[in-house]
Amino acid sequence: MPKEVTDVICPFCGTLCDDLIVSVSDDNKTILGVKNACAIGAEKFNHQRQPGRVKRPRMRQADGSYKEITYDEAIDWTAKMLVKSRKTLMYGWASTSCQAMSIGHEIAEKCGAIVDNCATVCHGSSLIAIEDVGVPSCTLGEVKNRADRVVFWGCNPAHAHPRHMSRYSIFPRGFFTVKGHKGRKIYCVDCRYTDTAKCADEFIQVQQGFDYELLNAFRTAARGEALPDTVGGVPKEKIYEIVEDLKQARFGIIFFGMGLTHTMGRNHNIDIAINLTRDMNDFTKFAIMAMRGHWNVTGSGQVLGWQYGFPYAVDVSRRDQARHQTGETTSVDLLNRNEVEACFYIATDPGAHFPVDAMISSSRKPTVTIDPHINCTTEISDIHIPVALVGVEVGGCAYRMDNVPIETRKVVDPPEGVLTDEELLTRINKRVDELMAKGGA
Amino acid sequence: MNTVTLTVKKQPELYLECENVNTDAFAGKKAADIAKLGAYQGKEILTLGDFFTITGEAGATAADTKIIVNGDCTKMKYLGAKMTGGEMIVNYACDMYTGSWMKGGKLTVNGDVHSFCGLALAGGEFTINGNAGNYLGAAYRGDWRGMSGGVLRVKGNAGSDVASFMIGGEMIIEGDVDIHLGTHMEGGKIILKGNANRRVGGQLVKGEIYVFGKINVMMPGYKPVGEKEMEVDGTKATFVDYLGDLGERHPKRKGETVYGHLYMKK
């Protein structure tokens, strides 16, 4: 008899939908179907049962092909690499649990590494901005229950966070928002007429790369000062009109995404959007939130935060102090500048998501990649260690984009003999201890 | 004033953290003692003697000490950082944090510097006879207290995010800058002899920026209020006075709102 697991947490994006229903074969081995998930979330569960999944570690050989090795061999190789390297990049963490991260940090502190997470190429800019000017924000339930003005700026939840609009931001009826979508005015600011823009009541097309100037114009307009005729392609009349309408909100929210974090000026685009939000709080209540993408990337920032005091790009390479400087201790900069000697990737795929020059630099260093599946990075690594899928085959804590933590659920067993991230890292940690007790690799 | 000369004899394989290469760390030490000062290369703890030939000896205090560094320093961080007095000359390009958190003395780099140099400069003179990278004279991440004093001069170009969160002191860039000059500035003076790409004086509360060249795109929050004849860093010219950033908060003094000024040379 297949059974249904309810209240399952989706392991894909930062929306962390926690209402999935997964049907599972009675031997706990196979996922038969997923309800409530978006197309991407459903695919994540479906991929679990795909044939041909790698179940044992693999090592690259001289001819470029990979041969299967044991977990013990892979663990030994990894531990030796970490102990030997004078400075290692330990990047990823977004698709694993907070419990696993803690063990990883212990290894980093022992071996001398930099711990960086996917924010570094995603919402790192947002974190810089928050470090600089703070952020007035809220939980997603506040948006559902109160928001009557919603601005999507440089983000496209229709594609990147498919259930965001129905669960929290556009359509749901909440306590003070009984009319749902009808009671909300939706704005979308983007350089493209995205599918999200199509859901908006008003689309403001900004010239690519002019968000900072446009946000500056919004702030200037909010103070009643004069503006040039157009800013970033938007006529000043429109700017005044929107700002006046935003002031009429009872509870307004700005959601922003990589349209701001990746565009020229990066952190400054978010910085000034936060300052606009702050200004709007002189008139009414306003909040702003980053559309965090990669599942538990927020959790990595939290754990690094409480253990070291920095949200990403944490440099414990000297082992006697923790430091953080985006632009120096961030993965892409470290690779660009060849500042590290070895690479340890876990729960992400920089090979697909880092610019090629960074990956060329990476491919010339000893590299270990820990990931449930074959991906671009595994295929340029010395070792690929497969692990159980967090949130599917093993539970663990993950943080939503609004920093709300949720303990995720295991729905099926991992393939036989496949370790979880926690188990694997614990064993690497132990092997590192043994090697260091013996005085190095 | 006693002089210590450092000559690079070995290049680091990774980057070398030279937080002990400054007049304060050297003060009171002879060459042999200086050679024993630590320098991290990743997790490896080495000594300055491993990388430099060291001659001469330091004065009793930082103020009595002069340091000359010869040889390729492009992989050396923190040169002259946190120094409080004396003099230091680096005759080559150097890496990050050069002259950062400097409180006094004179630091000259005869070459380029990388990013995060002159961070939160509080006093002294820092001259770069080459180009500078990003975040020159800016605040450390999260801090609202950027450059607060001293004079920072760049003969060449500088990168982006120059003088962010500046609250005092004077910075002169003789070449061009990229985006974001004087963002969040709340005091002090920036003189830009060349051109700026975009975003000059964004979110500026207080302070003065002088631009001799062109700005590709002007911030919408600036408005011209008149012209002024001025002598700026030895050049007499007419400048158009822009008030701004009008999108930002501004303090009041005796009932009058205090704006920042962006002076564009005509």
Add this chain to the structure above:
Amino acid sequence: MAEKKITLNMITCRTIQQGVGMEAGKTSQKYFDACTVMHMHPEDMKKLGIWKNTNVKVTSSVGSVIVKAVETREDLVPGLAHIPMGPWANRIVPAYTFSTGEPCFKGFPVDVEIAANARIMGAVEVLQDACGLIRK
């Protein structure tokens, strides 16, 4: 007379197809189909002298990649082009971060040329090729 080469402003973004493809597997057909395309404005296609679904060579300051030029329902303005994020887009994304950690994923100039008969590489291949890991 159509030009042989046009210059566009490139952005790389997520799409839902790219998301689905990613979860289906980096070596899956779904991922390949989702990420080996370049969204272009019809006017730019006309300018370049191509019909939709033509392979093009896209070159930035750091490298080149072959992708297929397509139209999109998410309208672009003329002059703006989009390749969904992935190893193909990243073959041309400049790694320079302005000391912020974030490379130039959005807003960098590219040259686009017709490459109708050029083959589009696979996800792993496009990366291994750049890293010099493919044995010829």
Add this chain to the structure above:
Amino acid sequence: MSEYIIKNGHVFDPTQGIKGDKKDIAVKDGKIVDKVGSSAKVIDAAGKTVMAGALEVHAHVAGPKVNAGRWYRPEDKHFDSHKKPGITRIEGGKSIPTVFKTGYEYARLGFTFAMEAAMPPLYARHVHEEIHDTPIIDEAALPVFGNNWFILEYLKNHEVENTAAYIAWILRQTKGYGVKCVNPGGTEAWAWGLNCLTIHDPVPYFEITPAEIIKGLIEANEYLGLPHSMHLHQNDLGNPGNYKTTIDSLKLAEGIKATNNFGREQVLHSTHLQFHAYKGTNWGDFESGAKEVMDYVNKQKNLTIDTGNVTLDETTTMTADGPFEHHLHGLNHLKWFNVDVELETAAGIVPFIYDPNNAVFASQWAVGLEIALYAKDPMRCFITTDHPNAGPFTRYPRVYSWLMSKKVRDERLNSFKKADKVISATNLANMDREISLYELAAMTRAGPAKCLGLSKDYGGLKPGMNADIAIYNINPDKFPSSGPEIEKAFANVAYLFKSGKICVEGGKVVDMGHKETFWVDAKVKENKQVMHDVREKFLRYYSVNEANYPVPESYAPHQHIISVDATKA
């Protein structure tokens, strides 16, 4: 487990009335015992001070806002992150230390327990993740209730039983310890950008006043008979003239008697009173209201308070009083962090520099000390810095030095740039009292333990109690006279025993102990109404499912569960 005998120390223990007598303390199996065998390890405490481990009654040490404060202030630890030799991890952060530093530093100061003062229920899992990672010290957390929609709806109709049942449910879901109430009604108003500045301001939409919330929560707390009383952060924090609202709020407890099996006598704990004891109408004519407030507190036996001493440092303010932080940001313009939490609460953070050159900040410093010095019963007045709001807890030794030495205190007072203004705005210059070691033991050990309902096992050195013991290098016969000496003596214990194990020796952490998470399991009669309301609210208004709301067992591997039976209430 090893046995120890601590010999010849000067013991200070208010639970037994021991005032510095030389007395041996025996330790066995984690407890204090009458005697131990001859093989017991001898700790020579001659010329030293022996007290129970201290209990922190109110600090922000774990959870979402604490952590936001950490990571959004890299500048708070850029030059302050170090690893000490030994078994410890890297320790960072001045005003908001990392979890490792938090555990180590409390232990070095002689603390064995800390209460996280504000846990948003929705973020309880985060709070417990941090508590889990904080070494050595026992911890507990108080969920916040003062702006929770369930509470507002129940108390609007004065439904105390439903309120109690809901509190019991939340304590179980969140592994919480008691009832915290922050700016009652004001934080809900803040969701619309508004506030409640007096206890009679109506809460928008909910048709209830802060006074009704405060009183109702006190009653529900006593209905349940929880170990700790209602723990209140009052309305109108930090504003001149607020002492009236403070006294008005305290009066709400009049006539209510403590009902519990834990030896607790108060029904209301009023926290960081320093911030609530201001006279005047603006920052220009600002004056201390400590005397007025403390005169009232001294009279009312069913109240306890903690001080919230300003330490004159750069720090980070953080509170569930969202509107206050917005107000503060308007004053100092430093980076403002805010989170509104659906159906429950909010929180704000702003860095703050208590510059001693500023007459207001220096006066706040004086007000905090006055509160402690006016307290007639040290068992009802506890020393805190409302960490990190008035200053980091790592400054406790300095606060002790000001309280224990008039000379040290006056030196500070007289060296303020605007000393005259401070002296005229406050009463401190005229106060001669010096807190004794015995009183300090009451204010930091026996008192907080009793207030938290833990006096059976904690806060004293009676045989049978938990062996949490701090030994300081202080000879009471030669009590240090200078500020730095006093600070040094309190900053690093000679020994810290946690549950009978030596965790700190000579100021160095030598063992991570066996930290426990305390929480209260209150059993109530089955309440269909409340369970129906819970289901309804999760279905319609929460953004997480009810099944994903509780804190899983694995987050608190070493639980110390205090059971309360309120089924017969």
